[in-house]
Amino acid sequence: MKFPDGFTWGAATAAYQVEGAWNEDGKGRSIWDDFCRKPGKVRNGDTGDLACDSYHRWPEDVKLLQEGGFGAYRFSVSWPRVQPGGRGRANQAGLDWYSRLVDGLLEAGIEPWITLYHWDLPSSLQESGGWYERSTAEAFADYADVVAHALGDRVKRWITLNEPWVVTACGHALGIHAPGFRRPYSALRVAHCLLLAHGLAVPRIRAASPGALVGLTNNLSVVDGVRIDRPPSKAARRFDAIANRMFMDPVFNRRWPTEIAGAVDRQAGRNLRPGDLELIGVPIDFLGVNNYSRTIVKASPLPLYSFLPVRPAYGHAAFTSMDWEICPEGLYRLLMGIARDYGNPPVYITENGAAFEERPDGGVVRDGNRIDYLRAYLSQAARAAAEGCSLRGYFVWSLLDNFEWAEGYARTFGLVHVDYEGGTLARTPKDSYRWLAQVIGRNEI
Numbered sequence: 001m002k003f004p005d006g007f008t009w010g011a012a013t014a015a016y017q018v019e020g021a022w023n024e025d026g027k028g029r030s031i032w033d034d035f036c037r038k039p040g041k042v043r044n045g046d047t048g049d050l051a052c053d054s055y056h057r058w059p060e061d062v063k064l065l066q067e068g069g070f071g072a073y074r075f076s077v078s079w080p081r082v083q084p085g086g087r088g089r090a091n092q093a094g095l096d097w098y099s100r101l102v103d104g105l106l107e108a109g110i111e112p113w114i115t116l117y118h119w120d121l122p123s124s125l126q127e128s129g130g131w132y133e134r135s136t137a138e139a140f141a142d143y144a145d146v147v148a149h150a151l152g153d154r155v156k157r158w159i160t161l162n163e164p165w166v167v168t169a170c171g172h173a174l175g176i177h178a179p180g181f182r183r184p185y186s187a188l189r190v191a192h193c194l195l196l197a198h199g200l201a202v203p204r205i206r207a208a209s210p211g212a213l214v215g216l217t218n219n220l221s222v223v224d225g226v227r228i229d230r231p232p233s234k235a236a237r238r239f240d241a242i243a244n245r246m247f248m249d250p251v252f253n254r255r256w257p258t259e260i261a262g263a264v265d266r267q268a269g270r271n272l273r274p275g276d277l278e279l280i281g282v283p284i285d286f287l288g289v290n291n292y293s294r295t296i297v298k299a300s301p302l303p304l305y306s307f308l309p310v311r312p313a314y315g316h317a318a319f320t321s322m323d324w325e326i327c328p329e330g331l332y333r334l335l336m337g338i339a340r341d342y343g344n345p346p347v348y349i350t351e352n353g354a355a356f357e358e359r360p361d362g363g364v365v366r367d368g369n370r371i372d373y374l375r376a377y378l379s380q381a382a383r384a385a386a387e388g389c390s391l392r393g394y395f396v397w398s399l400l401d402n403f404e405w406a407e408g409y410a411r412t413f414g415l416v417h418v419d420y421e422g423g424t425l426a427r428t429p430k431d432s433y434r435w436l437a438q439v440i441g442r443n444e445i
């Protein structure tokens with residue numbers, strides 16, 4: 001199966017997961033710096049203080065990208081590295097570091113793709129209310145402007161936010177990610193602020209970076225009821241409204257999903273202003289899709305959240321070490337659904353990949369499980385493209401084994417092994433790295 005001509009092949013990472021250098025060169029604290037220091041929040045008490053140390057080892061990482069044949073690198077900018085206090089004067093040393101990385105990528109023939117928010121909010125903004133406050137959305141647009149002015153002459157691919165649903169649900173409803181709130185009945189207020197931040201930033205980026213393509217990355221998955229052979233249950237449709245359409249309908253159609261429009265009004269309260277949906281619905285150039293699995297839910301008696309995600313019960317279900325079901329066809333169904341429901345926008349898969357734990361043995365890392373996973377998902381992506389979905393590119397998660405949020409270093413998604421056990425942080429390409437390089441070289445699977 002061929003991928004479309006001009007297909008973008010990339011690898012993805014995020015600042016907090018790979019950079020380290022948590023307090024160097026004037027960087028401010030982020031909510032993840034704080035969260036990791038709270039006992040019991042992250043497996044084994046791990047932190048991103050050092051992570052892959054990409055802050056110092058980035059030339060090696062650029063070389064890995066180049067030798068793997070990747071044409072693009074999706075990385076994120078750490079907001080508190082650029083604006084230590086979240087607002088106002090920029091930290092030139094932080095901007096300079098990103099500028100050197102961008103130059104290094106371009107010299108290696110790799111297109112930089114910047115994500116502006118991959119979860120590391122400056123702590124000072126959390127102290128003034130974080131994503132519960134409209135003022136944070138406004139600060140984000142100013143920050144986007146600062147970064148786009150510094151790098152927008154060379155960077156032409158921009159993603160405003162990574163996975164606003166995960167920020168909303170894991171950070172503010174379930175308490176398992178920073179900032180760690182368990183407040184399910186005000187989380188839609190957060191969702192509104194995040195979407196507003198996105199909408200306010202898009203025109204600022206375009207103004208500072210002529211010719212740029214600007215988009216949003218959502219984590220999306222098809223949702224099935226427990227009887228996976230039946231049409232989606234009521235619980236499945238409700239989950240779909242809250243987790244998927246909540247971050248799609250306002251952006252593409254300037255409306256909230258009907259199932260939750262009333263709840264958004266009640267929860268967002270004074271944050272909500274007339275005209276917000278017009279701001280949020282500013283046209284974007286592409287949609288970034290992160291997909292790993294599908295979701296199966298059963299009915300629950302909770303108000304608003306009348307669903308409960310469950311583990312698939314059918315016999316031959318297979319899982320990665322995150323306990324996420326391997327469901328390649330879910331990616332195909334998802335891509336076809338986006339094309340059908342949202343006017344077939346240009347789509348980039350901005351994350352897809354698998355966690356499996358394997359160790360180097362004599363300089364090689366045999367990760368056949370990961371190759372099987374990638375082959376199956378890429379085949380379904382190619383199938384969707386062949387059937388008319390405007391799929392333009394694919395970024396694997398991730399280039400390196402890195403800090404996997406609440407799971408710390410215990411779950412590894414990298415195509416390149418990083419030696420945490422020995423503490424050397426040495427990079428060893430796995431079999432999957434060489435396998436994907438071949439796919440990229442041929443542009444077919």
Ligand code: FCB
Nearest residue numbers: 014162163166219397404
């Ligand atoms: C996504 C995140 C990314 C990574 C993968 C496994 O939700 O965007 O940072 O942790 O999951």
